Amino acid sequence: MKSYLKYIVCLVLVSGSYSCNELAGTRTIRLGHGLDTSHSVHKAMVKMGENLNELSGGKMVLKIYPSQQLGTERQCLELLQIGSLDMTKVSVGTLENFAPKMKVLGLPFLFRDRQHSFDVLDGPIGQSLLNEGEQYWLKGLGYYDAGSRSFYTKDRPINTPEDLKGLKIRVMESVTAVNMVKDLGGSPTPISWGELYTALQQGVVDGAENNPPSFYLSRHYEVCKFYTLDEHTVLPDVLLAGTHFWNRLSEEEQGWLKQAVDNSIGYQRKLWLESEEEALAEVQKAGVEIIRPDKSLFSEEVNEIYDKYKDDTEMYQLIQDIRATK
Template structure:
């Protein structure tokens, strides 16, 4: 860093003086000797007020305590290092250590994950956690390792529902002709198409402007994301059809994982587990706060007949019947009690 921040020619002239060169090398060596904390860099796309970010802050505190200061966490929120897709790519090449992404984005890198994005797959939150924290969820996390992505666990991201600018969605028919923003997810695209809407992939960071300018007529997400993104300033109708329970996934690059000792892996694993428990508690509170806040801001909350939506997308499941591996996963999820 010292050399990079100085004029190269000036430094070159100084290096001709041996004492200066030795002083510089000694200084750098001393800094490395004094540096005892191994820093793990974690990036994500959410606001600092989001429950996920708060859980990551706690993870950093716990990691420092568990490791006696030998491991530290450096967090980059709000897409500072790129979109979720870009962060995954940085993980794969080893330029970033950890990230959090939605399963909807992750399915483009670890294909089996797409089963979690199927509409109306989970009966309720309890069923979802039973699956995610059980053998099926673990199997899906482990499957990512062949793509240089080490799955560490699942954060709660609630249920996703539609919000729109100019007209309420009371039934699937109301989606006809509407451009709905979706993640870069084949499963999400198929779902919106199946319900009669026109799916339009747009990055999360560009969505507010896209809604303002009419590039899309609406989007779909969970209550805290709808609120913290301030999309409620543009969209005044929120339909709680809860079509998907799409978790967030905490990941480390396999490049990082291979560099960690057995003891360091244990410290990180423990800190992650603590953060997941903490985040899930925060999530329930943030969901309620978000719905109250958007209502006070003039958003109409609509609670439709969900069966109208679930019936409309049953055909999506038929596409998986010819894929024995994925269909087996779906059956295991549905049969989990």
């Protein structure tokens, strides 16, 4: 009940500021996200705001609400859809519930490496997927790097898929993520990011999966002392605008915003590499055992996920096109 009331209050707060900003001659853009202010994505958003202010000559101002101040990723997407929030950042895993084709990016071991993922996301395929959300009032603006996701656990290390059997693993509200953990032998348990630390402490789940900076900044390493770098999925973060907001912008304003977004993406990707190295070093100092398993053992177990798409001509072709991208 408290969470619901907070959501309603936030809706009123963000929606109530719009008319005043327009009357003052300055367009204030409200961007809500769930990450900590020390995260590379938030720092890139701050940089984006500075750049946007400069490009627009002070006519456009970015106001950022971090750390789930305005709700979970799903709630922020819903606020965009009804026009009560202008922009947000969500994981592809969350977005697939609103733009179904996005689920292709959540398939395990889809990309050969980091550069391959950038080539796909920054190219025609990635742009086409960004456009997929427009029929749901969500306009994709670009992809931030979120690295690769791997498993971390409390009581025992994961060296092979066999070690996942019987373990409750937190996943996002993503059908693809649920199927992946099932195929690997674990028990997928969707829990919101903000509730995960307590869930790990209390034994509601035995582990989770995420990238190194998220593992570190969330302080989940205080509870989970085993981190297995199987790097099963490369799930980018997606920066979105609500179409209600986007369509109110002039062509010039859209151009300023898109340029500021593009500049922030390059900046964030550099920060991300640094944050990955720092995160792994810090969790090791805190006593976390870093495990580098044979990834082929994991990739072989999820082939059935791809087999399920053979009868879906459009999706199967998309997978082939991604794999063929050089």
